[in-house]
Amino acid sequence: DSGVTQTPKHLITATGQRVTLRCSPRSGDLSVYWYQQSLDQGLQFLIQYYNGEERAKGNILERFSAQQFPDLHSELNLSSLELGDSALYFCASSPQGGRTGNTIYFGEGSWLTVV
Amino acid sequence: ILNVEQSPQSLHVQEGDSTNFTCSFPSSNFYALHWYRWETAKSPEALFVMTLNGDEKKKGRISATLNTKEGYSYLYIKGSQPEDSATYLCAFPGSGGGADGLTFGKGTHLIIQP
Numbered sequence: 483d484s485g486v487t488q489t490p491k492h493l494i495t496a497t498g499q500r501v502t503l504r505c506s507p508r509s510g511d512l513s514v515y516w517y518q519q520s521l522d523q524g525l526q527f528l529i530q531y532y533n534g535e536e537r538a539k540g541n542i543l544e545r546f547s548a549q550q551f552p553d554l555h556s557e558l559n560l561s562s563l564e565l566g567d568s569a570l571y572f573c574a575s576s577p578q579g580g581r582t583g584n585t586i587y588f589g590e591g592s593w594l595t596v597v
Numbered sequence: 598i599l600n601v602e603q604s605p606q607s608l609h610v611q612e613g614d615s616t617n618f619t620c621s622f623p624s625s626n627f628y629a630l631h632w633y634r635w636e637t638a639k640s641p642e643a644l645f646v647m648t649l650n651g652d653e654k655k656k657g658r659i660s661a662t663l664n665t666k667e668g669y670s671y672l673y674i675k676g677s678q679p680e681d682s683a684t685y686l687c688a689f690p691g692s693g694g695g696a697d698g699l700t701f702g703k704g705t706h707l708i709i710q711p
Contacts, residue, residue, distance in 0.1 A: 527698035583629040583648040588640040
């Protein structure tokens with residue numbers, strides 16, 4: 483158990499809908515990262531928050547957004563869903579940023595299926 | 598765009614044999630190099646974070662070395678066991694705007710044959 487908690491574990495929704503994925507980082511970790519893993523792609527970095535502020539943006543679509551709350555939990559919002567958004571979404575956390583040499587711990591992921 | 602390359606893409610190894618594989622990354626602006634072990638339907642498990650040139654880290658039968666000047670890291674598994682079967686990922690901070698998010702290689706898929 484990495485200490486990073488993600489909910490829901492599985493989600494099935496229809497095209498055009500909106501979903502929210504939730505992540506609770508490890509206790510004391512300030513950085514939260516979101517990653518997407520789809521069938522034919524490796525792990526793709528979406529976005530990072532550090533202590534409530536957006537720190538880095540990767541390959542995140544405009545239909546997707548995220549935020550980190552004062553209690554440091556984070557939510558990833560996916561809207562106007564398309565079939566191609568079906569993927570495993572991982573949240574990860576670390577005490578500081580990835581460049582500091584901190585270990586980054588991954589949650590178990592949220593499986594999203596868009597039908 | 599950051600390029601993190603791993604080779605080989607897949608590897609079949611007999612149980613009991615030792616093996617190694619490579620991660621190549623940009624040698625400029627080095628911060629850290631991360632290794633993960635990823636089993637299907639599970640979350641990536643952190644193995645090592647390496648920050649210093651010449652670093653060598655060990656965890657049981659798995660070890661890793663780092664050469665930041667030439668931009669590569671090797672992961673070694675000694676005396677492979679079936680439970681070592683997994684995809685091994687390396688990752689390098691910096692993506693998009695060059696900040697903290699890890700850019701992952703596509704991984705080396707290791708299969709240990711009994």
